[in-house]
Amino acid sequence: MSVPDHDTEKHGQKRKREHKAHAGENVHIGDGRSGNKKSSTTNTASAETPKDESKARTKKPEFKNLPKRQRSTDVQRNNPKKAAFLPNRSLAGKSNALLQVRQKLPIWPKASDIRNKLLESDVLVLTAETGSGKSTQVPQFLLSAPWCTGRVAVTQPRRVAAISLARRVSDEMGSSLGKSPYSKVGYSVRFDDNVGRDNKIKFLTEGMLLQEMLRDPALTEYSCVIVDEVHERSVNVDLTLGFLRGLVTGTSDACSKRKGKPLKVVIMSATADTESLLHWFKQGYQEAKSAPIASAPDSVQNSDKNASNSSRDGEVLEANDRAINEDDEKMLIKVKGRQHTVQTIYLTQPTQDILEAALLRIFEIHRKEPMPGDILVFLTGQDAVTDLQRSIEETIPAIITLDSGLPKLQVLPLFAALPQAQQQLIFEASPPNTRKVIIATNIAETSITVPGVRFVIDSGKAKIKRYRPTIGLDSLLVKPITKSSAEQRKGRAGREAAGKCWRLYTSKDFETFEKDTEPEILRTDLSSALLTMMARGIDDVVGFPLLAKPSREAMGRALLQLYKIGALSDDGHINEMGHKIARLPLTPALGRVIIAAASEEMDCLMHVIDIVSCFSVENIFLEIKDEDSRPEVGEARARLSRRQGDHLTILAAVQGYAAENSDRKAWARQHMISHRAMQNVMDARKQICAQCVQAKLLSKTTLAEAEDREIVSENTANNILKCFLRGFSNNVARLVPDGSYRTIHGNQLVAIHPSSGLFGKKVEAILYNEFVFTNKSYARGVSAIQLNWLDELISSEA
């Protein structure tokens, strides 16, 4: 199997490369536009390497809830040669064949129960374990409901999941996908909108639904919103639920725009605490009943609870009463999954050395457990993964000497920063008589499903990011996982057959784990979430219904932050600047930088967009390892390096990549820059440019002229950094006499991260993109600035 690396570059010369490419996401390109016999792949992928094409761009489509056998149709789609031979009856034929499989899913017998409950109630909470088929079947069940005159939306936390589920459901329905005529199923994710006029079901990311609410807060196009994977509790899902509660209970201003058409909300989750979810919705109905006017501010609400209800629709009130009095059972459905049994084995004594324990366990499994059966090990991070990989590889020779009859071991690391081609290896069949050992971070818990796993080894730990509002610092530390997370990891052994899970902790330790992972909204910088609310008309962000209430401190810090960048007026309401920032798919700080760069005085928008695009995707720089580094790589990198620091170095990298018109992939390899990350940067750049044109921050002519960007002058370089200062005025530290850096606000000690070009350098002051505590407080994405720029900043604000 060749490494799927050389996918499209030769072909890419001819077509505009940028808008297609975000490897790992586009499950397959162009497919949506022609889900029928004329395989779309012909115009994009190299016909001679169809498999490589699909693999290069695919993190394995994740059919969480479907048995492996069912995935075969996707293989056919991925393989245009094969697909070309499929007769044209394929759509209907495929759908019929799939029906038999669907009927065996645990969720299948629940169809009428689900429909009946939604006749009575607008809200339904459905818990279903992995393998039940909920994500694919429930949307289809609802299409025949009498209230279902509009679309059914299904939200997903991740883009790949939204796309692959849409494809699966369209197959099941005998429909083509997306924009093609008569297609019943579409999807909408960032960079890839594939929704057709006739679509009845639309899969979309949570973020995308929130975006749609900006334009249509009442979600008038939908009869139902299914919120899937709620147990993951992303910030976006919590915001989504808040808005949906307002819509179903009638407290949202937007309700009247639905013109009496009901909105049904189905909340689907694997493990969530269903009682409290339901309780929270009922509480919403209760509050709606006592609130005098839709979305009245607190002060008004408190003044007279029995004041006129006349402004609200009588029907809504009736529905609310019904909901409040409803028996919980009538709003709840639980479905068993179809997982194979997994035996759990704990340590009898706690261990000090997880890697050692994992190493022993791996060889123990390898000697005693039958083949086939791959091993999946969950560790905390990239370092641990590569350490264990090394130990295993060092130990293998000794083990073989002891027992030469053992099967071989193939060790495969898996973490997000790993180049795509290497991630892809886990999906490839291992050589005969070989057992795979996949050593993974949390990426294998939710984002990537590893096939062939029968044995799981769980370290019981993960790195968790947590924001500290008091000092504006993110910490990224190793913590014990939660019970639900441990169950999730264990379940990875039982997807294809019965399996075993070794936990590298005692059952007593397990009992000390928290039940569920703390919702992200409680451990993140809230400025983005609050701006999202405000831009959608929520005046009283403190009163916005959230399943988990962040601390006052965190809210206060975020509001202050928004005020500081000028997104709020003095009275605390969102202003025009805030609205502009909210429209950009960026953090508020980065959005503010964009606005600053568009000013006549600064005039460096195109450059700033390049840098901001990089900060909004993963790290573009690959690590140069000592062993394999070719001298020319070091030189190529050095040519990109800029003395001012990382911002301008990144700019040089993006410009170098964008200017390369013949072979960008080779350029990326030559500079040890991630091609995949760069494709994402190009997508983001294009999107941000388009939005800047729309917001009149950028004229189309400037955009067109900017294709060859000139060398950055000293003055422009300074302006670029001054723009970043606008959004990141808190992220400034100055050199103090002992040679360390301390923050201007708060006098915190800051070390320049070793990945920075300014590492080890002493400059009067630094500006940085991120402040993260790992084993020290590190500044990442660092540039040198002049302290007097801060005075300029203050005087220009005044």
Place this chain on the structure above:
DNA sequence: GAGCACTGC
């Protein structure tokens, strides 16, 4: 001298 995982018209 070091990087859990996602998302955004």
